[in-house]
Amino acid sequence: MIQQFDYPVRAICAEGAIVGESPVWSQREQALYWVDILKPALYRFATLTGQHSSWEAPAAIGSIGLAKNGKIVAALRSGFHWFDPADASWTLIAHPEPHIPHNRLNDGKTGPDGAFWAGTMDDRADKQACASLYRLAPDGSIRVHGNGLVVSNGLAWSPDGRTMYHSDSRRAVIYRYDFDAASGTLGPRQVFVQMQPEWGRPDGGAVDADGCYWGCGITAGRINKFSPQGQLLGYLPLPVSRPTMCAFGGSDLKTLYVTSLTENMSADELAQEPLAGALFAVSMSVAGTPVAEFGI
Numbered sequence: 001m002i003q004q005f006d007y008p009v010r011a012i013c014a015e016g017a018i019v020g021e022s023p024v025w026s027q028r029e030q031a032l033y034w035v036d037i038l039k040p041a042l043y044r045f046a047t048l049t050g051q052h053s054s055w056e057a058p059a060a061i062g063s064i065g066l067a068k069n070g071k072i073v074a075a076l077r078s079g080f081h082w083f084d085p086a087d088a089s090w091t092l093i094a095h096p097e098p099h100i101p102h103n104r105l106n107d108g109k110t111g112p113d114g115a116f117w118a119g120t121m122d123d124r125a126d127k128q129a130c131a132s133l134y135r136l137a138p139d140g141s142i143r144v145h146g147n148g149l150v151v152s153n154g155l156a157w158s159p160d161g162r163t164m165y166h167s168d169s170r171r172a173v174i175y176r177y178d179f180d181a182a183s184g185t186l187g188p189r190q191v192f193v194q195m196q197p198e199w200g201r202p203d204g205g206a207v208d209a210d211g212c213y214w215g216c217g218i219t220a221g222r223i224n225k226f227s228p229q230g231q232l233l234g235y236l237p238l239p240v241s242r243p244t245m246c247a248f249g250g251s252d253l254k255t256l257y258v259t260s261l262t263e264n265m266s267a268d269e270l271a272q273e274p275l276a277g278a279l280f281a282v283s284m285s286v287a288g289t290p291v292a293e294f295g296i
Contacts, residue, residue, distance in 0.1 A: 003234030005225070007256075008283045011239075013045065013052065016270075016277030020259030021204065022063040022108070023279070024291065025249030032249055032257055033072065034279060035061045042074070042083065045279070047250070055088050063108030065116045068295035073136070075105035075118040080136050096120070096134045096142050103131055107153040107204055107245070110292045112161030113184040114138055117145075119152020119166070127151065127170055135184055138295045145186055154205045154215060158228065159289045165192060165213055167202040174202050174215060174226075192230045199224050199232070204245025206256070209287045214256065216243040223258065240276050241269075248288020256282040 019037040026033065031046045040057040042064065060077040067073050072083040079095030097103050097120055108118025115138065120131040131149040134142055146166075154167030154174055164179040164186060172195040178187030192213075195202050200217025207213055211228040214236075221241040225233045240260045247257050262270060262277040270276055 002232055005234055005236040007236060007285070009236075009238060009258075009280055010282075011275050011278040012281045013043070013279040014275060016262045017259065017279075018277070019244065019261045019263050020277060020279060021244050021261075022061075023245060023247040023249070023257040023259055024064055024066055025247055025253075025257070026066055027251075027290070030251060032247075032279075033064060033066070034257070034259055035064060035074075037062055038263065040076075042072070044085075055083070055085070057083075058090050060104055062104060062106040063118055065108065065110040065291075065294045068293045073110075073116045073294045075108045075116075077104040077123075080105070080116070080118070080142075093136065093140050094142055096144070097132070100130060106131075106151065107155055109155040109157075110294045111135075111155075111164065111184070112157055112179070112181040112292050114292060114294060114296050115184050116294050117155055117164075119146075119149060119155075121149075121151040121153075133166065137184070143184075146189065154202050156205045156207045156213060157289070158207055158211050159209060163228075165205060165207070167205070167215070169201050169203060169218070172201050174205075174213070174230075176230075193226055193232075199235070203243065204247075204259075206246050206248055207289045208248065208284075209253075209289055211289075212286075214246055216246055216258070218242050218244060223256075236282065238280065240273050240278065240280075242276065243280075247291070248284075253287040253290065254284045256284050256288070258282060 017036040023034040080093040119133040133146040150170035174193040176192040200220025203216040205215035258280040
C-alpha cells in the first residue's frame, strides 16, 4: 500500500524564487546553502541564529557543493567555478561545454569519491538530447560519463556509496548505476524508476539512512519515496505544485529541506500557491545520508 506521509512542513524562506534549487547542508556550520538558478544568486541560512545571507552569481547557477577547503564549488552556465564566501569571489575552474552555448550546467552533487558530479541540460524551449553528465575531479580535470540526455537531474548516492542515482527529467526516468568510489567510475546504466504522470516529473533527490530515494515530483506537488529496489513506498504532499530538489539537514539529519520555483507560473497559479518558490523544512522520522565534501 502506498503511504501518504503527513510530516510537518513549514516555509523558512517565503520569498518566491524563480527557480530555487540545490539545497546543501553544512554540518560544520549548521547552515543550509541553496541557489536561485535564474536570479541568479546563492543563499545561506544559519539555523542557530536565523541569519540569512545572499550573494549574486555571475551567471545562471545550477547547483553547488561544499568543499573541504571552506569554499563552494558551483556549476554555472559559464562552467564550474569556485566561490569563496570570505570575499564573495568567483573563479573559473573549467568549462565542460563551451562549444554548446545553448546548454547550461544543471543539477549537481559531490559524490563519495570526493568529486563533483553535474549534468547539463538544453536550455532552449525545444529541448533536444544534447546534454551530458560530468565528473569534476578535485584537481580540476573533467570526465564525461554519459551523453544523449535532455535535462540531467536527480543525483544522489546510497548510504554505502556503491549506487548512484541520476534522472532525466524530460524522459521521466530515474536511473541507477553501480558506483566505484575508489576510481570514480560507473557501471552500466539501469532503469530504477519509470515515473507515472501522477507522480510528477523527476527532479532533484536525496537518499535516507535506510537507502530509500526521496525524489521531487515536479508538477505533482509531492516528494516520492522509493525503496532501494525502485518501488514507490509513499509520497509527501507539499503546499506547492513545483518542488525542485530536496536535501537532508539539521544536526540529526532529520530535516528535509525542499526548494521550489515560480518560473512560468501564471498569475492565477501564483494566487492559488502563495508559497510557490519558497524554501521548506520538513520534520522527518528518518535521517538522511550525509553528502560528501568536494576534495581529497
